[in-house]
Amino acid sequence: MTSYEAELVVERREFAADGVLALTLRHPLGEQLPAWEPGAHIDVVLGPDLERQYSLCGDPADRTAWRIAVLREPDGRGGSAYVHGQLGQGDKVRVRGPRNHFRLEPAPRYRFVAGGIGITPILPMLAAxxxxxxxxxLLYGGRTRNSLAFTEELGRYGDRVTVAPQDEVGLLDLPSVLDGVPDGTLVYCCGPGPLLDAVEARCPGGILHVERFQPKAQVSGADSEFEVVLEQSGKTVTVPVGVSVLDTVRAAGVEVLFSCTEGTCGTCETDVLEGTPDHRDSVLSEEERAAGETMLICVSRCLGKRLVLDL
Structure with a gap:
């Protein structure tokens, strides 16, 4: 899989809300950046073994700049602390992408639900x-009003946007927007896991599109050893119990793009030529899982004894 990769300059840092830092990134030579559609994210390489994915939340028509927003998470794994504390205006940062597993499908009606920093992929969807x-x-919730990012931008949409801080109104009133939606309506939701779980419980799978920042709990059978044939490389490897396909393939000397290693970003999605994957990711739809044409090799395994991958 090919991907754009470049060092971009942090042109501007500005706070979009309490604890939410928005960064505008440009090419140092003024070159145009790749086109993207609402729902896309980029990989941001912050240092050795420190790489994170952030949704693009600017204007897709502006090919001169990409905007991302990063929530400061004191108990996180170091990415947000680095962005907030060390990545300064004028600094360069390596990025890859964009990639999109959260595309806005055409529909006559939409119901958008966002929680906290989950507003970032939703923002360009509203404009589209x-x-x-x-x-x-749009139903948009968070802990406090001051913690909700981009509310000034959302103000132009008037009463189509409901801002619902938890300390003022409690939990989001999901029935008010999700119960009895007309035919042809699509629901898009992004935010913390409990919110996504609650929305999934109220929505038929066919109308719901979600993006998760954390992996969803998976119900999978016991692991077993299996064989993977790498069609392009002409190699065959054995994936042991407790070792991922990704790690096994890389140990065999085959380079593969990857990032989160949790099944949430989609970077390592690989074509399956033969065999049945045991999908354990939080990216592919039920339809994509049933088709079995691709798999995320950082977490998913095999339901049989053999897979043939296009690697």
Whole structure:
């Protein structure tokens, strides 16, 4: 899989809310950046073994700049602390992408639900839905009003946006926006795991699209050893119990793009030529899982004894 990769300059740092830092990135020579669609994210390489994915939340029509927003997480794994504390204006940062597993499908009506920093992929979707003349609403919640990012930008949409800080109104009123939606409506949701779980419990799978920042708990059978044939490389490897396909393939000297190693970013998605994957990711839809044409090799395994991958 090919991917754009470059060092971009942090042109601007500005706080979009308490604890949420928005960064504008540009090419140092003024070159245009790759086109992207709402729902896309980029990989940001912050240092050795420190790489994170952030949704693009600017204007897809602006090919001169990418905007991301990063929530400061004191108990995180170091990425947000680095961005907030060490990545300064004028610094360069290596990025890869964009990639998109959260595309906005055409529809006459949308219901958007965002929690906290989950507003980032939703923000450009609203502009796209508006431009397409679709009917839509957004329910946007977070801990406090000051913690909700980009509320000034959202103000232009008037009463189609409901801002619901938890300390003022309690938990999001999901039934008000999800129960009895008309035919043809698609629901898009991004935010913390409990919110996504609650939305999934109220929505039929066919109308719901979600993006997770943390891996979803998977119910899988016992692990077993299996064989993987790497079609392009002409190699065959054995994947032991407790070792991922990704790690086994890399140990065999085959280079593969990867990032999160948790099954949430989609970077390591690989074509399956033969065999049945045991999908354990938080990216692929139920339809994509049933088709079995691709798998995320950082977490997924094999339901049989043999896979043939396009590597």
């Amino acid at each position: 839905a508006e431009a397409a003349g679709a009917e839509w609403t």
